Amino acid sequence: MFFLSGGRRSMRKRRAPDVRIAYQNKDIAAKLFGNRMEGKALSLFGLKSGLKVKKILPSDIPVVKANELRMDNLFQLEDGSLAIVDYESVFRTENFLKYGRYILHTLERYGDSAGRRGKPPKIRMIVVYTADIEQAAAELNCHACTIRIEPAYLVGVDSGKWLKQAEGEIKAGRVSDETLMHLVFLPLTYKGSEEKQTAIRRCVDLAKEICDRDLQTFALAGIITFTDKVISDEMREEIKEVLRMTRLEEMIMEEGEKKGFQKGREEGMKRGREEGIKRGREEGIKRGREEGMKRGREEGLQRGMESRRLRLICDLIRAGMEDEKILELPGAETTKEELERLRRKMKRERQTHRKSDG
Numbered sequence: 001m002f003f004l005s006g007g008r009r010s011m012r013k014r015r016a017p018d019v020r021i022a023y024q025n026k027d028i029a030a031k032l033f034g035n036r037m038e039g040k041a042l043s044l045f046g047l048k049s050g051l052k053v054k055k056i057l058p059s060d061i062p063v064v065k066a067n068e069l070r071m072d073n074l075f076q077l078e079d080g081s082l083a084i085v086d087y088e089s090v091f092r093t094e095n096f097l098k099y100g101r102y103i104l105h106t107l108e109r110y111g112d113s114a115g116r117r118g119k120p121p122k123i124r125m126i127v128v129y130t131a132d133i134e135q136a137a138a139e140l141n142c143h144a145c146t147i148r149i150e151p152a153y154l155v156g157v158d159s160g161k162w163l164k165q166a167e168g169e170i171k172a173g174r175v176s177d178e179t180l181m182h183l184v185f186l187p188l189t190y191k192g193s194e195e196k197q198t199a200i201r202r203c204v205d206l207a208k209e210i211c212d213r214d215l216q217t218f219a220l221a222g223i224i225t226f227t228d229k230v231i232s233d234e235m236r237e238e239i240k241e242v243l244r245m246t247r248l249e250e251m252i253m254e255e256g257e258k259k260g261f262q263k264g265r266e267e268g269m270k271r272g273r274e275e276g277i278k279r280g281r282e283e284g285i286k287r288g289r290e291e292g293m294k295r296g297r298e299e300g301l302q303r304g305m306e307s308r309r310l311r312l313i314c315d316l317i318r319a320g321m322e323d324e325k326i327l328e329l330p331g332a333e334t335t336k337e338e339l340e341r342l343r344r345k346m347k348r349e350r351q352t353h354r355k356s357d358g
């Protein structure tokens with residue numbers, strides 16, 4: 001797996017290149033990736049810990065600077081602690097200030113709910129470093145406080161071995177969690193932009209060959225999430241399109257067809273019984289069922305699509321996505337008025353839930 005280190009206290013300033021700002025496709029991809037981390041161990045990130053992810057928490061922080069946008073992932077672990085996951089391709093001492101903001105605002109937002117007996121929760125700041133970074137400081141001590149991270153290094157990883165293992169398992173149709181994580185992080189095990197772009201292309205092509213749609217989504221969403229600072233615009237759009245086609249539209253269609261079939265069956269039986277009295281039970285039931293299922297499927301599909309659309313919007317609201325981004329999202333097809341109504345409804349539900357818990 002990855003190479004871990006406790007780091008060193010001395011820090012040398014290194015000049016960092018500009019980092020492009022991530023947009024709404026990263027928000028969506030990070031959510032798709034994070035949702036499938038439930039029940040999986042932190043060891044998949046290369047950490048020497050057997051703790052598993054219990055719950056995915058919204059990783060947006062409203063007061064974070066615009067060029068930082070959001071944490072890559074925020075998990076609640078099975079022991080009640082919180083784990084912030086970020087990745088870096090460049091080491092800068094100033095990054096510790098960003099980590100400090102992440103930690104403080106995570107504590108402010110989730111301290112009461114995640115803490116035990118009035119004590120603040122334990123927060124772990126995990127930073128995955130690309131192969132460009134061989135060693136970095138693990139803490140910043142300014143006397144009044146100490147900001148400490150848990151670094152995981154991708155330098156020294158046998159990229160060829162990871163690639164060969166992924167190719168073999170995908171071809172065999174049996175892909176392990178560890179191999180999926182390798183596929184996600186594989187582009188970051190290469191040094192330099194050109195080699196990373198080549199690796200991203202290879203990993204995306206491999207991910208597309210995964211037969212299981214859930215695993216395919218996990219891999220593609222992970223790749224776009226963790227390579228966001230280096231991935232090309234063309235590749236980002238390609239992955240975004242695949243994710244949209246394989247998950248959003250597919251799930252809407254599946255749910256709509258399921259509800260349509262059920263409603264069609266019920267209406268078909270009802271119409272069949274009525275028509276059977278006039279034209280004969282056998283012929284009436286047959287014709288009524290056919291027409292009922294046809295109309296029911298159409299109506300059920302529309303209701304299923306609407307139900308899925310509203311659920312998608314609610315998930316994105318819970319994940320902290322801004323209204324402007326939701327309004328631009330293909331498949332959401334919503335309005336400001338509807339967003340405001342859903343937010344008020346969700347707020348009332350949370351208040352009712354808190355009262356019942358109390």
